Each structure stands twice: as C-alpha cells, then as structure tokens.
Amino acid sequence: MNAINTIPVTVLTGYLGSGKTTLLNRILTEDHGKRYAVIVNEFGDVGIDNDLVVDADEEVFEMNNGCICCTVRGDLIRIIDSLLKRRNRFDAILVETTGLADPAPVAQTFFVDEDVRSKTTLDAIVTVVDARHLLGEIEKAHEAQEQLAFADIILINKIDLVSEQELAKVEARIRRINPTAVLSRSERCQVPLDQVIGRNAFDLDRVLELEPDFLEHFHDHEHDDHVTSFSLTSNEPLLPERFFPWIQSVAQHFGIDMLRMKGIIAFEADDDRYVMQGVHMLLEGNHQRPWKPEEARLTRIVFIGRDLPRDIIENGFRKCIAGEEGRLG
Numbered sequence: 323m324n325a326i327n328t329i330p331v332t333v334l335t336g337y338l339g340s341g342k343t344t345l346l347n348r349i350l351t352e353d354h355g356k357r358y359a360v361i362v363n364e365f366g367d368v369g370i371d372n373d374l375v376v377d378a379d380e381e382v383f384e385m386n387n388g389c390i391c392c393t394v395r396g397d398l399i400r401i402i403d404s405l406l407k408r409r410n411r412f413d414a415i416l417v418e419t420t421g422l423a424d425p426a427p428v429a430q431t432f433f434v435d436e437d438v439r440s441k442t443t444l445d446a447i448v449t450v451v452d453a454r455h456l457l458g459e460i461e462k463a464h465e466a467q468e469q470l471a472f473a474d475i476i477l478i479n480k481i482d483l484v485s486e487q488e489l490a491k492v493e494a495r496i497r498r499i500n501p502t503a504v505l506s507r508s509e510r511c512q513v514p515l516d517q518v519i520g521r522n523a524f525d526l527d528r529v530l531e532l533e534p535d536f537l538e539h540f541h542d543h544e545h546d547d548h549v550t551s552f553s554l555t556s557n558e559p560l561l562p563e564r565f566f567p568w569i570q571s572v573a574q575h576f577g578i579d580m581l582r583m584k585g586i587i588a589f590e591a592d593d594d595r596y597v598m599q600g601v602h603m604l605l606e607g608n609h610q611r612p613w614k615p616e617e618a619r620l621t622r623i624v625f626i627g628r629d630l631p632r633d634i635i636e637n638g639f640r641k642c643i644a645g646e647e648g649r650l651g
C-alpha cells in the first residue's frame with residue numbers, strides 16, 4: 323500500500339539505551355545514496371541526542387521538553403508539515419523517539435492528520451532491543467512492552483554482551499509479546515540496512531487488532547512516573563582524574579536504577595569533546611571531536627532512572643569540577 327510519491331517514514335523506537343542513535347548513525351553514514359530528514363525526540367530538558375547524531379548533511383530536528391507521544395505531537399505534525407514543503411531535499415524521514423515513548427501515538431500521527439497522511443507512508447516501526455538488559459526491565463517497563471508490541475521489525479542488539487542461551491530467552495520473551503515481527507540480531511546495529519529501511523512493513527490491520535480505536539481517538543497511554551530525569555551542567559572544565567572514578571562509583575551504586583546516563587564533557591586541558599554513556603552499570607566513553615572555536619565548552623550530563631538520588635549525584639559531580647575543593651567522599 324505504498325502510495326506513489328509519498329515520503330516514506332521510519333520510526334525508530336526501543337527502550338532507553340538500546341541502540342537507537344547507533345542505528346540512526348549507521349543509516350546516516352552508510353553509502354546508500356538516499357537523503358534523510360531526521361527528527362529526534364528526547365527525554366529530559368538538556369538536549370544531548372542532537373550532539374550524538376553524526377555530523378551529516380541531513381537536517382536534524384530536535385524536539386525536547388516532552389515526550390513525542392504526548393505533548394509534542396503537535397510539534398511533530400508541524401515539523402513534518404514544514405519538511406513536506408521542501409520535499410525535494412530528501413527521500414525519506416527518520417523519526418527517533420525517546421526510549422520512553424509509546425510508538426502507537428507516533429504512528430497514529432501519520433494517519434489522523436489529513437495533510438500528513440496524504441503525503442507520507444509509514445514504512446515501518448523498527449524497535450531496537452538491548453539484549454543484555456531486556457529481561458531485567460521488561461516487566462517493569464510498560465513502554466518497552468508497547469514498543470515491542472507495535473514493532474514491524476525488531477533488532478535484537480548488543481548480542482556481544484549475552485550468551486546464546488540468554489539470546490534464546492530474549493527471543494522467546496519478545497515472541498510472547500509480538501509473534502509476527504521480523505527479528506534480526508546485531509552488534510552495534512550492524513545489519514544490512516535494507517533489513518530495516520524501505521521495508522514497507524507497517525501493517526495497519528495488525529495495529530487495529532492491538533488497538534481497535536487506533537484511527538479514531540488519540541491513543542491514551544501512561545508513563546512510568548518513577549522514571550525521571552535530571553541534568554547537571556558546568557561551565558568550568560572537569561578534572562578527568564576525579565570524574566572517571568566518580569562516574570564509575572555512580573554506576574556501581576545506582577546502576578540498577580540508572581536506566582540511562584549520557585553526557586558531553588569538557589575536560590581541563592583537553593581540546594576534544596568527550597562523550598560518556600551509561601546503561602545501568604555499563605559505561606562507555608570516548609573522545610568525539612574537537613570543540614569548535616565558537617562553541618561554549620559546556621559540560622552536560624543527563625541521568626534517567628528510577629528514584630535516583632539527585633543531591634548525592636550532584637554533590638559528587640561538583641567535586642569533579644576543576645577549582646572545586648574537596649575529594650570524593
């Protein structure tokens with residue numbers, strides 16, 4: 323049912339830290355001759371995702387301050403409307419939702435708004451799964467279940483972190499939620515891209531079975547209120563010899579509840595931006611690129627978790643700032 327001349331839209335979803343941005347970056351850097359317009363939505367008030375998306379020619383639209391599936395749906399429609407006015411500049415649209423988004427209302431946007439509906443085709447909802455953490459989170463995370471239920475294509479990612487037996491359990495759990503989606507396995511989302519884009523896989527009939535009123539009412543959904551986020555910033559550079567032991571201790575102490583951490587760090591005497599990422603207890607960091615001359619060297623770290631003790635974490639963070647006195651207690 324891919325109408326001629328409509329713009330295909332792929333919705334990338336998946337729980338916190340599963341690998342959505344990794345997949346997006348792969349799509350944007352692969353030599354496939356296609357041009358994408360990208361819409362990124364994130365949870366939390368300090369934008370980081372935009373800075374983690376590769377510097378590509380594509381236009382990246384960032385939507386903060388709200389979940390794509392709730393308050394900012396109007397923004398989504400407006401961004402798509404304005405994109406459609408320049409439709410000769412790209413071949414397809416990619417929407418990366420937050421890890422806490424319910425994909426149903428996002429998908430619904432492409433059906434209920436008349437203008438958007440006539441000019442776009444929802445190609446597929448692609449759900450990325452963190453094979454290492456899915457089983458520990460799925461019962462607590464209603465959003466993760468919805469993301470799997472609505473998926474047309476499921477990418478079981480991070481297979482380097484689990485055994486074959488664990489993978490089999492992950493697949494079985496996914497199949498209980500979604501028996502029909504196409505499953506693939508990946509490490510760092512390395513899959514042939516024609517397995518995830520240009521699939522024409524979105525199946526309205528299946529969605530109507532899940533949500534009979536999908537086309538009639540704005541989809542109602544709930545978020546887990548215990549999952550909250552806060553961000554820490556500093557204009558002063560951080561000291562690496564304090565920062566790394568501190569962030570490791572945060573991951574060790576609060577890792578069970580620390581669903582996601584990501585930050586862009588300005589270290590003292592370092593001309594490169596440092597990107598730090600965490601999913602539960604697993605941390606990863608690397609230098610990204612030099613700070614641009616006109617760019618403020620601002621450190622920003624976002625924490626997303628269940629009942630994380632902001633004051634303790636913030637107190638430790640302050641002690642990593644150059645010039646601040648005191649040692650990590």
Ligand SMILES: Nc1nc2c(ncn2[C@@H]2O[C@H](COP(=O)(O)OP(=O)(O)OP(=O)(O)O)[C@@H](O)[C@H]2O)c(=O)[nH]1
Binds near residue numbers: 338341482510511599
């Ligand atoms: N070991 C391992 N790490 C991975 C893999 N894929 C992604 N990661 C790492 O997992 C972390 C999260 O990846 P992202 O792509 O940022 O995840 P995301 O789903 O966009 O995260 P949010 O948007 O914050 O929910 C990063 O540190 C990645 O480098 C993988 O296959 N194996």
